[in-house]
Amino acid sequence: MRQSRLFTKTIKEAPKDEKSINSQLLIKAGFVDKLMAGVYSFLPLGFRVFKKIENIIREEMENVLGQEVLLPALHPKEIWQRTNRWQYPEMFKLKSRSGKDYSLGWTHEEIITPLIKKFVKSYRDLPVFVFQIQDKFRDELRAKSGLLRAVEFVMKDLYSFHCNEKDLDNYYEKVKKAYSQIFKRCGLEKYTFLTLASGGAFSKYSHESQTITPFGEDEIYFCPKCKIAINKEIIKEEKYQCSNCKSKKLEIKKAIEVGNIFKLGDRFSKAFNFYFKDKDGKEKLIQMGCYGIGLGRLMGAIVEIYHDKNGICWPKEVAPFKFHLIPIENIEKVKKTAEKLYKDLKKVGLEVLYDDRIDKSPGEKFAEADLIGIPYRLVISEKTLKQNCIEIKKRGEKKVKLIKIKKLPDYLWKIS
Amino acid sequence: MRQSRLFTKTIKEAPKDEKSINSQLLIKAGFVDKLMAGVYSFLPLGFRVFKKIENIIREEMENVLGQEVLLPALHPKEIWQRTNRWQYPEMFKLKSRSGKDYSLGWTHEEIITPLIKKFVKSYRDLPVFVFQIQDKFRDELRAKSGLLRAVEFVMKDLYSFHCNEKDLDNYYEKVKKAYSQIFKRCGLEKYTFLTLASGGAFSKYSHESQTITPFGEDEIYFCPKCKIAINKEIIKEEKYQCSNCKSKKLEIKKAIEVGNIFKLGDRFSKAFNFYFKDKDGKEKLIQMGCYGIGLGRLMGAIVEIYHDKNGICWPKEVAPFKFHLIPIENIEKVKKTAEKLYKDLKKVGLEVLYDDRIDKSPGEKFAEADLIGIPYRLVISEKTLKQNCIEIKKRGEKKVKLIKIKKLPDYLWKIS
Numbered sequence: 001m002r003q004s005r006l007f008t009k010t011i012k013e014a015p016k017d018e019k020s021i022n023s024q025l026l027i028k029a030g031f032v033d034k035l036m037a038g039v040y041s042f043l044p045l046g047f048r049v050f051k052k053i054e055n056i057i058r059e060e061m062e063n064v065l066g067q068e069v070l071l072p073a074l075h076p077k078e079i080w081q082r083t084n085r086w087q088y089p090e091m092f093k094l095k096s097r098s099g100k101d102y103s104l105g106w107t108h109e110e111i112i113t114p115l116i117k118k119f120v121k122s123y124r125d126l127p128v129f130v131f132q133i134q135d136k137f138r139d140e141l142r143a144k145s146g147l148l149r150a151v152e153f154v155m156k157d158l159y160s161f162h163c164n165e166k167d168l169d170n171y172y173e174k175v176k177k178a179y180s181q182i183f184k185r186c187g188l189e190k191y192t193f194l195t196l197a198s199g200g201a202f203s204k205y206s207h208e209s210q211t212i213t214p215f216g217e218d219e220i221y222f223c224p225k226c227k228i229a230i231n232k233e234i235i236k237e238e239k240y241q242c243s244n245c246k247s248k249k250l251e252i253k254k255a256i257e258v259g260n261i262f263k264l265g266d267r268f269s270k271a272f273n274f275y276f277k278d279k280d281g282k283e284k285l286i287q288m289g290c291y292g293i294g295l296g297r298l299m300g301a302i303v304e305i306y307h308d309k310n311g312i313c314w315p316k317e318v319a320p321f322k323f324h325l326i327p328i329e330n331i332e333k334v335k336k337t338a339e340k341l342y343k344d345l346k347k348v349g350l351e352v353l354y355d356d357r358i359d360k361s362p363g364e365k366f367a368e369a370d371l372i373g374i375p376y377r378l379v380i381s382e383k384t385l386k387q388n389c390i391e392i393k394k395r396g397e398k399k400v401k402l403i404k405i406k407k408l409p410d411y412l413w414k415i416s
Numbered sequence: 417m418r419q420s421r422l423f424t425k426t427i428k429e430a431p432k433d434e435k436s437i438n439s440q441l442l443i444k445a446g447f448v449d450k451l452m453a454g455v456y457s458f459l460p461l462g463f464r465v466f467k468k469i470e471n472i473i474r475e476e477m478e479n480v481l482g483q484e485v486l487l488p489a490l491h492p493k494e495i496w497q498r499t500n501r502w503q504y505p506e507m508f509k510l511k512s513r514s515g516k517d518y519s520l521g522w523t524h525e526e527i528i529t530p531l532i533k534k535f536v537k538s539y540r541d542l543p544v545f546v547f548q549i550q551d552k553f554r555d556e557l558r559a560k561s562g563l564l565r566a567v568e569f570v571m572k573d574l575y576s577f578h579c580n581e582k583d584l585d586n587y588y589e590k591v592k593k594a595y596s597q598i599f600k601r602c603g604l605e606k607y608t609f610l611t612l613a614s615g616g617a618f619s620k621y622s623h624e625s626q627t628i629t630p631f632g633e634d635e636i637y638f639c640p641k642c643k644i645a646i647n648k649e650i651i652k653e654e655k656y657q658c659s660n661c662k663s664k665k666l667e668i669k670k671a672i673e674v675g676n677i678f679k680l681g682d683r684f685s686k687a688f689n690f691y692f693k694d695k696d697g698k699e700k701l702i703q704m705g706c707y708g709i710g711l712g713r714l715m716g717a718i719v720e721i722y723h724d725k726n727g728i729c730w731p732k733e734v735a736p737f738k739f740h741l742i743p744i745e746n747i748e749k750v751k752k753t754a755e756k757l758y759k760d761l762k763k764v765g766l767e768v769l770y771d772d773r774i775d776k777s778p779g780e781k782f783a784e785a786d787l788i789g790i791p792y793r794l795v796i797s798e799k800t801l802k803q804n805c806i807e808i809k810k811r812g813e814k815k816v817k818l819i820k821i822k823k824l825p826d827y828l829w830k831i832s
Contacts, residue, residue: 041487075451
């Protein structure tokens with residue numbers, strides 16, 4: 001993409017009411033815009049990152065045989081009364097002109113359970129795995145952490161339906177692995193750990209994926225040996241020891257919950273009388289699991305981990321572009337080579353942001369490039385052209401390298 | 417995809433409260449589910465069609481240089497007061513726990529105008545074209561036409577920002593062409609016509625894309641010679657004559673509005689004090705245009721046009737799958753060949769729904785295939801295998817053709 005065409009510009013000062021690093025950097029670099037507390041617009045660069053994260057999640061959900069659907073955000077009161085969750089304090093409620101009561105969905109058990117019930121009658125129809133990537137709403141009183149705690153947010157929610165607990169347990173383990181894979185591909189592998197947490201009203205435990213950063217809102221007790229953790233909310237119950245090796249040497253860390261998985265058991269199938277006929281001819285209650293990841297929160301967590309004093313340093317697989325092509329002199333030869341190179345790289349399918357602006361100094365261009373945080377910066381100048389080269393630098397590193405222009409497409413393919 | 421894995425099943429009887437053909441067929445075939453009046457879930461088959469339509473629209477919006485963003489559904493009261501639209505009767509309103517007033521977006525001029533204002537200062541920053549594909553809400557009193565008039569619906573909305581009216585006019589013509597292209601790719605070319613309509617509060621005219629069908633909610637005056645129309649709402653003003661050839665021989669037709677485009681002029685830039693510095697150094701008001709297409713409505717319109725007494729007949733480019741592979745005897749050789757063929761076709765990238773269910777009779781399989789409406793049905797039976805063939809039939813046609821199995825991948829590629 002030509003940077004001259006991008007309607008966003010970088011902003012010198014972050015808004016004063018934004019305290020979190022993720023939203024400060026994302027706003028300054030032009031990835032998101034804040035409409036009001038907890039409500040953000042995704043601008044072209046941010047939207048590209050959003051789509052990359054979405055595609056990673058979608059692929060991994062398809063790998064665990066999830067079937068994709070799209071459920072409504074607007075829900076009727078009656079279904080929330082069935083599960084006694086109509087009074088949930090963080091749920092937005094509204095009325096239609098004709099007096100009907102609605103809520104805005106913050107989760108979708110109440111929609112998906114009666115929906116799947118329409119199609120599943122027998123053990124032969126099971127298991128069923130369904131997911132969606134969809135907009136959710138939560139009436140947050142403290143929306144102060146940027147994308148980490150939003151009022152409106154897109155979430156991937158997967159629901160699974162099983163004949164029995166054993167089948168649920170097996171699938172739950174598969175989703176754990178799929179989640180590791182998602183966080184790995186988003187660059188969070190080294191920082192993200194499976195954390196035992198409260199099961200809420202559904203079961204004794206649930207599992208969270210917690211990304212350790214000084215700015216997390218959660219507190220976890222981390223076992224450096226087993227690389228797993230326990231959420232502070234249940235640490236007392238767990239007697240301050242690792243749930244695996246029983247070591248008492250736990251480190252207290254701040255962390256961001258980037259994913260959670262729950263065994264719901266029969267909590268919702270009971271509420272909606274969702275029975276199936278088992279092999280033995282008996283009617284039994286469905287066993288359910290649910291599995292969530294917030295896309296905006298994940299983007300925020302990535303920025304909390306991957307930044308330095310100059311800006312964002314996107315991991316390769318979620319970066320808005322892989323390469324930032326920057327000619328730094330308004331000399332005909334430099335401009336012409338840059339134009340040709342941009343077209344050549346695009347032709348071979350490489351993702352390039354091309355800083356074709358002619359009213360910016362090299363210093364301005366570099367500062368903006370650092371703020372935006374594309375993994376590789378490719379600089380063309382009169383000096384590099386004398387050697388028929390461009391200069392390549394990895395974001396966050398100081399080392400630069402000269403690469404012959406004719407070898408560039410191949411070279412970039414290899415590292416991309 | 418294996419049909420045995422699809423969690424939806426076809427339904428014999430349409431729900432009694434669904435009067436429209438589009439929702440009756442889409443529900444019976446398992447494409448959508450009705451949560452309440454005007455609110456639908458998209459199930460796996462419906463979601464696939466939805467994504468095909470989304471991708472067509474996205475490509476054509478990128479062709480007119482649209483930059484994609486994602487704006488929030490939840491809006492603060494203040495921005496709607498700025499434009500005096502807070503009292504719009506079809507807008508849902510709600511309050512947060514802390515007493516803030518919000519609305520749910522049914523359009524996004526109030527969001528996009530101040531957003532673009534943050535980045536555009538000079539004629540050099542113009543024009544700007546921004547679009548999104550996003551969930552909208554409208555408090556409909558008569559949500560009785562299935563997907564044609566929904567309370568919650570995904571819409572593509574494009575907004576354009578210009579230096580002057582001439583530039584807006586030029587872009588408006590480009591979008592007209594992009595819209596033709598979208599409806600053509602969705603199979604609606606022969607039925608969809610540019611229709612002069614009221615410009616509302618913004619300008620004298622707007623243009624709608626109206627798809628002629630007996631079940632449309634709109635009425636248009638169609639000139640068969642010029643292939644354009646005038647909406648009933650302004651026909652009096654237009655003196656019952658074609659706006660192009662001035663012929664009085666107009667046909668009155670029912671139609672579905674599948675798209676609309678508006679010149680907004682300075683209606684919104686004025687409300688938000690959105691000025692730019694022009695070449696002559698003077699501060700001028702931005703000229704705006706807006707351009708909408710409802711994705712669910714478009715899907716509904718396609719079904720209204722493309723169906724027969726047995727079910728849906730999807731146009732190729734929006735069909736959930738291109739081919740429906742159906743082995744009709746539970747004989748080892750038939751099953752084995754079908755399995756191999758399914759894998760081979762998938763391997764070469766063809767989209768196949770594979771009816772691998774063993775508890776359905778040929779009659780049941782064919783009836784369901786007709787209801788679902790995939791363009792090509794591929795039948796394998798003992799009889800076809802005797803000639804090393806499969807039998808191919810186009811949905812809606814009677815003629816069948818035998819094709820040698822070894823030639824099948826090539827043949828299908830050609831027609832797909």
